[in-house]
Amino acid sequence: MNEPLAERLRPKTLNDYVSQTHLVGPQGTLTLHIKHGLIPSMLFWGPPGTGKTTLANIIATESGRPFYTLSAINSGVKDIRDVIDKAKQSGGLFTTKNPILFIDEIHRFSKSQQDSLLQAVEKGWITLIGATTENPSFEVIPALLSRCQVYVLESFSRTDLETLLKRAIEKDEYISKKRITLKETSALLKLSGGDARxxxxIFELIVNSEISNHVSITNELVLQKVQNNTVHYDKTGEQHYDIISAFIKSIRGSDPNGAVYWLARMIEGGEDVKFIARRLLISASEDIGNANPTALVIANNTFQAVSTIGFPESRIILSQCATYLACSPKSNAAYAAIGKAQQLVRETGNLSVPLELRNAPTKLMKELGYGDNYKYAHNYENSFANQEFLPKEVSGTTLYEPGNNMREDAHRNFLKQRWKDKYGY
Structure with a gap:
């Protein structure tokens, strides 16, 4: 018995599939796709153990399509091209049964690897199904993302997980030979974190560790058998997002103690140092900004340093940066300003650039008045010339409002001296 229980119980049909009823229920999106024989390229986004690989296999089986699978961890562009060549030879666009290519952890593919899929997807040589635990909006290139439907898979509910346990007890060829009583399930469910696999x-580990053919599952037995001495942190699951959220909110709230605690939780859980450093970079600009511009410099240097050094020494650098950011004055003025500006652009559309601000590289452009009346600031006192830099339709709109801190108070005074009452500083 080398095959694990999760593999032995892997469902083969939609009828056997547990959870994700919004996708595979009687009127679920994927159920209807299979029924009508129209399988689009798609991305499954969800935590580990939610059935992404299983669902891809079922779609291929029930739609009668050839099925190829690659893992982004150990596959390269050559492997992708080999599969695409096989798919083209099997008919591709000229048959309704074009092959399905399933790529696990597609977010780990580089841009060039993802680029190599574009033509095959666009031409219909393959139907792509990608699985990812990361937000595809950030991890999948826009060109590929636009060619795929994104379906979100949710962590298994308590009812779903208990259904799986009962199925194992009743139907597994090995487990069913024992007399198993589920007296308590809370510990099992808590340790699973919604991950069916x-x-x-864990369930198989507990059952196999009991010599007797009669096994009574209790919370005490589960905790006794599962010697979990390491800090529980699933760096690919929901807790990954919860802990990084607590980390950033501790920094934003100026609490270095909270920041260091959540940092330690991530370090002990084996989190990617670059992921932590990227979040520090964002926080340095979003939460501190011009209240202390040095914060962004330190965060950027931190990213460069940990990328070179790695664990365990990177923990010191990350701690230094996190505590510095937590103890820094805060301002989200720059963050708020770009948000306001983007909203203004959405509301007003593509307003014309004032003629005096336009570039005039050709004779015709100069004759049309491009660049006329532009005042070169350095030719004026204090390197300032009062002129309009916004389209006339939105002239005088205040987008950047300095925060209430020493550095941005200086910004406010500077702007008031220059612009008087124009922007209300």
């Missing part, structure tokens, strides 16, 4: 692995 983890649940079944």
């Amino acid at each position: 983890k649940l079944l692995n």
Whole structure:
């Protein structure tokens, strides 16, 4: 019995599939796709153990399509091209049964690897199904993302997980030979974290560790058997997002103690140092900004340093940066300003650039008045010339409002001296 329980219980049809009823229920999106034989390229986004790989296999089986699978961890552009060549030879666009290419952890593919999929997807040589635990909006290139439907898979509910346990007890060829009583399930469900594969692995471990054919599952037994001495942190699951959120909010709230605690939780859980450093970079600009511009410099240097050094020494650098950011004055003025500006652009559309601000590289452009009346600031006292830099339709709109801190108070005074009452500083 080398095959784990989770693999032995892997469903083969939609009828056997547990959870994700919004996708595979009687009127679920994927159910209807399979029924009508129209399978689009798609991305499954969800935590580990939510059935992404299983669902891809079922779609291929029930739609009668050839099925190829690659893992982004150990596959390169050559592997992708080999599969695409096989798919083209099998008919591709000229048959309703074009092959399905399933790529696990597609977010780990580089831009060039993702680029190599574009033509095959666009031409219909393959139907792509990608699985990712990361937000595809950030991890999948826009050109590929636009060619795929994105479906969100949710963590298994308590009812779903208990259904799997009962199925294992009743139907698994090995587990069913024992007399198993589920007296308590809270510990099992808590340790699984909504991950069906983890649940079944823990359950099998407990059952196999009991010599007797009669096994009574209690919370005490589960905790006794599962010697979990390491800090529980699933760097690909929901807790990954919860802890990084607590980390950033501690920095934003100026609490270095909270920041260091959540940092330690991530470090002990084996989080990617670059991921942590990227979040520090964002916080340095979003939450501190011009209240202390040095914060962004330190965060950027931190990213460069940890990218070179790695663990365990990077923990010191990350701690220095996190505590510095937490103890820094805060301002989201720059963050708010770009948000206001983008909203203004959405509301007003593509307003014309004032003629005096336009570039005039050709004779015709100069004759049309491009660049006329532009005042070169350095030719004026204090390197300032009072002129309009916004389209006339939105002239005088205040987008950047300095925060209430020492540095941005200086910004406010500077702007008031220059612009008087124009922007209300």
